[in-house]
Amino acid sequence: MTVTLADVAARAQVSPATVSRVLNGNYPVAAATRERVLRAVDDLDYVLNGPASALAAATSDLVGILVNDIADPFFGIIAGAVQSEIGGPGGRAGGERLAVVCNTGGSPERELTYLTLLQRQRAAAVILTGGAVEDAEHAAAIAGKLRRLTEAGTRVVLCGRPPSPETGAVALAFDNRGGGKRLTAHLLGLGHRHVGYIAGPRERTTTRHRLEGHRAALAAHGVDDDPALVVHGPYDRRSGYDATSELLRRAPDLTAVVAANDTVALGACAALRDQGLRIPADVSVAGFDDLPFSVDAVPALTTVRLPLHEAGARAGRIAMGKEEAPPGGVATVHGELMVRGSTAGAR
Amino acid sequence: MTVTLADVAARAQVSPATVSRVLNGNYPVAAATRERVLRAVDDLDYVLNGPASALAAATSDLVGILVNDIADPFFGIIAGAVQSEIGGPGGRAGGERLAVVCNTGGSPERELTYLTLLQRQRAAAVILTGGAVEDAEHAAAIAGKLRRLTEAGTRVVLCGRPPSPETGAVALAFDNRGGGKRLTAHLLGLGHRHVGYIAGPRERTTTRHRLEGHRAALAAHGVDDDPALVVHGPYDRRSGYDATSELLRRAPDLTAVVAANDTVALGACAALRDQGLRIPADVSVAGFDDLPFSVDAVPALTTVRLPLHEAGARAGRIAMGKEEAPPGGVATVHGELMVRGSTAGAR
């Protein structure tokens, strides 16, 4: 039937333990015997049984990555970067680790379910990406789960998500508040006074922080914060389109729109064009994240660049213990304001 | 230390076997005892040991997804769709399956490595997405690996990749050739006679098929197939930009550019604009795939829409045995020509 380590041992005239040592490369083995074992492995087309190894060694080579939506490049870029760093020292099919990507859709329930599943797999590490839902009950449940994971030896890293104290999780938080503030300040500096804001979904840390930044900039410039100029919606193109139409209806004198992210901004641009408004001559538009397509929008999108790849890679390295965690277990990753053609002076 | 099934059994005053049956829900268990067991599970915060289950049951709930680049929405959309279908019948943290996403970067070596890793994990199914490298040696190696996987009971589905005969793998192939042909035919119908073609990387099935479609359209319209009008490059924005500059140098009388995919097309648009050329007044541009951002390009991109989500979902269902495999194990998924503003009559 299926060939086992014992079969390999028999064929190579050694003990199963020796085969194991050769395959894991952790103990010294004479070159000659190693050769013999490897030949037997090839001859028999032997493939190690992962579950059995994991059971015996009480560790696995699975790394969990929780994302809101893997179809969104924001998460795809982070996930790809993480993956590029979780490989072991290389060698044959040796040090490799596998990335388990879990689409939570932003639902705390699914987040919990997936964390349990990863715990069940005895994942070597878990990386949670993107903003968290701001619900006390769920936050507590997730914090509890994270604590149990770290206690069991699973490294937990939050990437683009605020710290979760007392859980042992390392956090690389994005400076959404600061980025949002600089972005709106840029618009106010251009003379805009009626700035619409398309916020992300309610009760999300990312949404709140970006919005707080926006409001901080308004306050700093002494501009009135009109609640009618803020509309909430999901992080998709459609939301940007609809919200912009709504904002235009509420405030025809709008001269600028700040979107929750670049994807939403693209929808906003489409809505403006469909209304016969020029960008930026009539209305300026700004996004957030600086996804790859944003520079190719017409006009190119003013936005806040988040170093998604770097952050994901760093999260991966920390999760693998290749890089030291930041002091206090928390680091803030800053964005960079990218001023492009989609914003200009108010008409 | 870590709580095991035996601990739960002791607390619930039943045998380990009964606990196992309750957790797997496959055997009849008296409601009363079930309750008792579940309470013990909660009390103890017990989480099943995945590797141990997998070893004992000789199956795992891992599903492998091989992609070229998870940061590319093309693959992200497919991966997300697959994930949405691999969940089991639901229930508690029961029927869930985990998606292992493997970034191969298009390298056959890494593809093989990951397949071996998934084989090692005894993955329940493996889904390979996107075009394959056309190298006889690697193709044979991969076919061999796929055969061994299917023989071991792992379901293998190819999504957006040509069939791999004699391997037991089910294939959902995209009609890249037909789509490419219709796209170029559309341009020729608009009067274009000098059409530049930015092809994908060499030795890739997707690249070859789309290019063959392009050439078939040229032939059908009696248009000369000038080798100087074809440039190869990777599937990224930069490649589109550079290739377009090169094409313009080679053939200043160019009136249209067909790109290997939408991302490349975006780069092509940028290059044209930087040269002071208008789209489509001076040069028409067309892409492939119809990714979400393509409709928001300015002008909106003419392209071939591939039902990525549907294809991924179907691949996931077939991999899970929820949907029957197509007759002969092979189905062709067709694209739809989306005519938008980026193409118009030749100047």
Add this chain to the structure above:
DNA sequence: CTGTTAGCGCGTTCAT
């Protein structure tokens, strides 16, 4: 440097 001996934690017969 290599062989021997025990489990790792669970699913699954076979009984009852």
Add this chain to the structure above:
DNA sequence: ATGAACGCGCTAACAG
């Protein structure tokens, strides 16, 4: 409907 016993395939001491 439940319990007892065995083994899945491998790693980790412990000798030697």
